[in-house]
Amino acid sequence: MQASSPATITTGQRGRILAYQASGQGSVSVAGIQHAFDIATHWRSDVAPAINAVVDVRFDDAGGLATVTAIPAQQLAQEDMAGAAKLARDKGQQLWGRAVSALGIQVLGALGVLIAGAFIFNTIGIRLFASVSRTYWQLLGLSADSLESFARDGGSGFTSAQFFFLLAIAACCATMASNHPKAALGKCAPLLFIVLHSSLLFIRIKGAVSDAGNAMGGIMGSRAARMAEQMASEMLGQVWQGLSFGIGFYLVLAASIVLAAYGVGEYKRKTIG
Numbered sequence: 001m002q003a004s005s006p007a008t009i010t011t012g013q014r015g016r017i018l019a020y021q022a023s024g025q026g027s028v029s030v031a032g033i034q035h036a037f038d039i040a041t042h043w044r045s046d047v048a049p050a051i052n053a054v055v056d057v058r059f060d061d062a063g064g065l066a067t068v069t070a071i072p073a074q075q076l077a078q079e080d081m082a083g084a085a086k087l088a089r090d091k092g093q094q095l096w097g098r099a100v101s102a103l104g105i106q107v108l109g110a111l112g113v114l115i116a117g118a119f120i121f122n123t124i125g126i127r128l129f130a131s132v133s134r135t136y137w138q139l140l141g142l143s144a145d146s147l148e149s150f151a152r153d154g155g156s157g158f159t160s161a162q163f164f165f166l167l168a169i170a171a172c173c174a175t176m177a178s179n180h181p182k183a184a185l186g187k188c189a190p191l192l193f194i195v196l197h198s199s200l201l202f203i204r205i206k207g208a209v210s211d212a213g214n215a216m217g218g219i220m221g222s223r224a225a226r227m228a229e230q231m232a233s234e235m236l237g238q239v240w241q242g243l244s245f246g247i248g249f250y251l252v253l254a255a256s257i258v259l260a261a262y263g264v265g266e267y268k269r270k271t272i273g
Helices: 073-103 105-119 135-142 147-152 160-171 181-220 222-241 248-271
Strands: 014-018 025-030 033-038 054-061 064-069 122-127 131-135 242-247
Touching: 033 064, 073 105, 105 135, 105 160, 105 248, 122 135, 122 248, 135 160, 135 248, 147 181, 160 181, 181 248, 242 248
Parallel strands: none
Antiparallel strands: 014 025, 014 054, 025 033, 054 064, 122 131, 122 242
């Protein structure tokens, strides 16, 4: 067997074996061009050639076939993973470039703060039936139908409040899909959602306390109605005293206000200009 000098062999290229016969003759395709190879002259692996196998093909300086080498499946898998990672990285860079162009670094920074404040940092501490802390995302999954469930429930499943919060975050990126001036007002969606959800949550907590007081009044009789009302008021005071705000609350609120300010400002610039 006469091997080509290493100095005369070019860098390997990927090829695929199209045919192979028991006589040792075969055909390999590289970039759509077929090349005949002989197992005794060109093959450089311990395993026999297999049809459709991916191989490393090298040529000499004159353009003739020099070597054909089988590529291990593990190496192919690693190359596929590397290719997929590169594709994802390139797509991510393209998306980031579009986001920076359409939204700006300041808006993206505010969105990052909003997401971090909602998903990472504690937003509220509750000291009623137990002492617990919740992120804003967890808070959106809690139930205020009763004080006990509000204090103890860890949240399960995916709630409509969580869905609308994600929708509000997505609305901040509306200018990436539309150049209409009103698309800029999508940045106001998180602040609007927070105001509406907080108002509804307040009403539900107050209602839960009132129901508890009314239940006590029903047990004690109609003569104790005023006492039951006073007890309900005291219970509501205990609820508020048992709540404390964490850094997540301030991050979410501040980021939402900043986003709304950017949205209104952008809308005015587009409509006036």
